[in-house]
Amino acid sequence: MPTREEILDKVQNVLVEALVVEDDEVTPEATLVGDLGAESIDFLDIVFKLEKAFDIKINRGELFPEDVFTNDEYVRDGKVTEAGIAELRSRMPFADLDAFAENPVVQDFANMLTVTDMCRFIESKVEVTD
Amino acid sequence: MRWYWIDRFLEFESGRYAKAVKSISLAEEHLHDHFTNYPIIPNSLVIEGLAQTGGLLVCEYNQFAEKVILAKIPKAVFYCEAIPGDTLTYTTTVEYIKEDGARISASSYKGDTLHAEVEIIFAHLNNSRLGTLFDPETFLRMMCLLGAFEVGHAADGSPLVPPPQLLQEADPGPPTQ
Numbered sequence: 001m002p003t004r005e006e007i008l009d010k011v012q013n014v015l016v017e018a019l020v021v022e023d024d025e026v027t028p029e030a031t032l033v034g035d036l037g038a039e040s041i042d043f044l045d046i047v048f049k050l051e052k053a054f055d056i057k058i059n060r061g062e063l064f065p066e067d068v069f070t071n072d073e074y075v076r077d078g079k080v081t082e083a084g085i086a087e088l089r090s091r092m093p094f095a096d097l098d099a100f101a102e103n104p105v106v107q108d109f110a111n112m113l114t115v116t117d118m119c120r121f122i123e124s125k126v127e128v129t130d
Numbered sequence: 131m132r133w134y135w136i137d138r139f140l141e142f143e144s145g146r147y148a149k150a151v152k153s154i155s156l157a158e159e160h161l162h163d164h165f166t167n168y169p170i171i172p173n174s175l176v177i178e179g180l181a182q183t184g185g186l187l188v189c190e191y192n193q194f195a196e197k198v199i200l201a202k203i204p205k206a207v208f209y210c211e212a213i214p215g216d217t218l219t220y221t222t223t224v225e226y227i228k229e230d231g232a233r234i235s236a237s238s239y240k241g242d243t244l245h246a247e248v249e250i251i252f253a254h255l256n257n258s259r260l261g262t263l264f265d266p267e268t269f270l271r272m273m274c275l276l277g278a279f280e281v282g283h284a285a286d287g288s289p290l291v292p293p294p295q296l297l298q299e300a301d302p303g304p305p306t307q
Contacts, residue, residue, distance in 0.1 A: 018204075020204065039202075041201040042202070044228065044230050044231045045202075045204070045251060047228075048226050048228065048233065
């Protein structure tokens with residue numbers, strides 16, 4: 001069972017390798033898209049490397065529920081509706097959505113995930129020791 | 131004109147690896163200008179050849195149902211040049227194939243000499259994003275032309291065979307008189 005520190009270390013290694021960035025760029029607060037330059041295709045590689053690093057299975061849409069953004073019930077005029085925010089909160093308990101919920105422009109969503117969110121996601125999938 | 135940057139498959143094991151050969155000839159017009167009096171195969175075309183070798187491997191694994199697009203090259207290192215008269219052997223190995231795409235690691239050898247190492251990520255695009263730009267038959271026809279079914283094996287070791295439903299459309303046989 002990994003500690004939180006070990007999870008952060010492994011997540012950082014995955015991101016360094018997948019996004020070809022320097023170690024010191026992958027701070028806990030760094031956003032994957034804005035700060036580390038991740039593109040949509042990189043999430044495929046990140047998911048695979050996380051599965052391998054932690055010996056877990058990550059289903060499609062589990063880390064990034066893209067189907068929410070193509071659902072008319074959840075998106076209106078380029079913004080996520082209240083129902084959409086509720087759906088995202090339920091599907092992504094590991095992510096801090098408060099700032100996004102204040103002005104939920106769909107295009108900004110991809111830039112919301114941080115390294116810390118990724119660690120919380122892993123913590124929800126593996127048993128963690130103190 | 132077709133965009134072929136491999137000449138023939140040497141080995142093909144479904145979902146695992148493929149080996150193909152590319153013979154470089156001064157008859158290839160692009161070498162006349164790349165570079166004048168110093169012809170070398172452009173590295174970008176070596177990457178395209180590796181992508182064709184690995185892309186068809188991914189296509190076949192998915193029974194030609196996915197539109198496989200080269201999406202990213204996380205790594206490409208070239209160790210030497212290759213010139214007319216050289217034969218390059220491309221080997222591609224599947225790292226993973228998932229619902230959304232695949233990743234392969236690839237190498238190019240000039241005889242016993244390592245020529246290049248490349249990592250390639252492919253994306254699977256759905257029909258609405260590509261229309262009929264790539265038909266499954268196109269990839270299957272390419273596999274036939276490059277001899278993949280002559281040398282290939284399925285995962286269980288049995289001879290590789292094309293999906294029956296696609297075979298007739300892809301290979302209608304020799305023209306009739």
